[in-house]
Amino acid sequence: MLRKTSPRAALIAATLLASVAMPAVADEASGTLNVAFTKELENIDSYFNSSREGVVMQRAVWDGLIYRNPETNEYVGNLATSWEWIDDTTLEFKLREGVTFHNGEPFNADDVVFTVNFVAKEENGVKTQRNVNWMESAEKVDDYTVRIKLKKKFPAAIEFLSGPVSMYPNEYYAEVGASGMGLKPVGTGPYRVTEVVPGQHFKLEANSAYHDSPKGQPEIANIDIRTIPDVNTQMAELFSGSLDLIWQVPADQAAKLGQMGQFTVANESTMRVGYLQMDSAGRSGDNPFTNKLVRQAVNHAINRQELVDALLQGSSKVVYTPCFPSQFGCVQDVTEYEFNPEKAKELLAEAGYPDGFETAFYAYRDRQYAEAISSYLNNVGIKTDFKMLQYSALRELNMDGKVPLSFQTWGSYSINDASAMVSQFFKHGSLDSTRDDEVRDWLDVADSSTNPDERIEYYSKALEKITDEAFWAPMFTYNTNYVFTDQVAYTPTPDEVLRFVDMTWN
The missing domain is CATH 3.10.105.10 (Dipeptide-binding Protein; Domain 3)
Known part of the structure; x- marks a missing residue:
């Protein structure tokens, strides 16, 4: 029979909980939220990784044409203000005006056309082909109107466009490609990337020019993400105050942390x-x-x-x-x-x-x-x-x-x-x-x-x-078990997307 807690895990957790001092106050004064990823993120470019950490970064740094509210499942416009089916395989979008990418490049139909035409070609190597291979191409109608052609009928198109299909800046991406986007990402999302140490460390700052998106406006100024594979090390850093939030915490360890009365432990389905x-x-x-x-x-x-x-x-x-x-x-x-x-x-x-x-x-x-x-x-x-x-x-x-x-x-x-x-x-x-x-x-x-x-x-x-x-x-x-200090306010959603834009300081 399986045991709920292995002896080794129980010993490590008990030692940590018994020996580490009270946690320091979260880094609210500097406006920085310190977060740990357990798994290495191979490439921050969301089209060239397929990990959950990549999904988290994608939703923070980039936007799609459509947004699905994770609580109501309602579809609303994001980079698009409206859309309609022209026929069974053609979607027309009216785009939001006045949006700029993090590098100052204006968002318009050219970016949508470039992004769709690039990712829809299998030879360009998007890791999860299923996310994009239902699209044939995109064409510009005018600067803020675009049509996406499907290869054949695909009733889940709106769902996919509200999730993994992000819009990239055409001029910048044509210049730097996937490798450049992986090192110096540029999107329109609520957070801009200021530092990348591949697989190890990522720094984000709130996009002060973020458009009127249904995602909401970011309230925490800076996000500092480090890759820390060992959960026990994450727990120790949570106690020492060098981390404010950890997630994907095993059930037994999350339960022990919850008993301490010093952290918020939230469990949500995925x-x-x-x-x-x-x-x-x-x-x-x-x-x-x-x-x-x-x-x-x-x-x-x-x-x-x-x-x-x-x-x-x-x-x-x-x-x-x-x-x-x-x-x-x-x-x-x-x-x-x-x-x-x-x-x-x-x-x-x-x-x-x-x-x-x-x-x-x-x-x-x-x-x-x-x-x-x-x-x-x-x-x-x-x-x-x-x-x-x-x-x-x-x-x-x-x-x-x-x-x-x-x-x-x-x-x-x-x-x-x-x-x-x-x-x-x-x-x-x-x-x-x-x-x-x-x-x-x-x-x-x-x-x-x-x-x-x-x-x-x-x-x-x-x-x-x-x-x-x-x-x-x-x-x-x-x-998923999320554990964070009492200085952090966050309500997880059942889609397993860690949303930095929804986090605030208490």
Whole structure:
């Protein structure tokens, strides 16, 4: 059985809490909020990273044409003031006038046309193609009117335009490219970037000329973000006063901090799903996961509820679908696999592995979760060679088809549509380890139909086959623990976006 707190984690946390003095007052006097990221951000250019930290920075530094209110889910104009469908594959936008980029470059239709035409071309290398490959091109009508052409019908277009599709300055980006944007980012957002030490340190300052955006105006003058991979080090710095806010804190440690009465601990659900991806297509070579019985055995080997109860806690839930339940089209009437290790062993024997087998097993985050999953697999005879990598390294291995088994997560860029997850991984893209033509064809219909009932029908077909064939082992939804000093006021939203513009000093 899993324990809610490992002895090592409990000892470290208890030592920290017992030995460190009262925390210093947050750095309100200087107007600087000190924040920690756990994972390294490979590139601050939001089109060339796919990490959650990148999403956080994207929403702070850049704007999209549309904004979705995270509380009401209402779509309102941001860099656009209005929009309308000209036909089934053409959107026309009226743009906000008087907006300037952080470098003084005025925002207009040329920036939209440049951004869309650049990111829509696969050869330009946007990391998450699913976010942009539904767009064909953009054309200028006048300085403040632009039309975006879609490759085909795509009813989720407004949702994507309210999330990961940011507008970049055409003149600056043409000059510096992705590498330059990664080192000296320029957007129109509520915060401008003043310093970048790649992967380690980022400094932001409030954009005093920020336009009348539905995001609101920034109230904290400066944000100082450091990459600190070890959560215990983050906790120690929180106590010493050199950090004001940490997030993605494990449940047991967040609970201990909450008991101290010196910090605010907020738990909020997220759209992130944890899952095991298996190479059923054999991209990594001849491997046991090409056998359906083996994949079913893996699904039966995992005690999902115990993982949720013992490790994730909070608002996390068990899932059997490869998407987040609130996403449009993420039907829940699918094949479910109960925890049954004996059944798993029987299936392995039937598949020709009565003594089990060995496999490489990769993960990039939540070592404790990955190690617990590894122990479940080992218990039924699947002996894992566990490899913990940086996210970017694992993603590249996945894209090259070299990963037989991995524990991964996906937050869908907080897009509330099943296409942002199911279609990302099951439509023969570089991260698709399944390569099932029938599933791809069903998803093509679901992604492009303008009839909601038809969309649900075809997402249902795809999800039923994905789960029946046990292509993945979806396990649980995530929640996030935010811990900050009492000098900071912040209410997290359920989309897992850390919004600096919503933070204030008490």
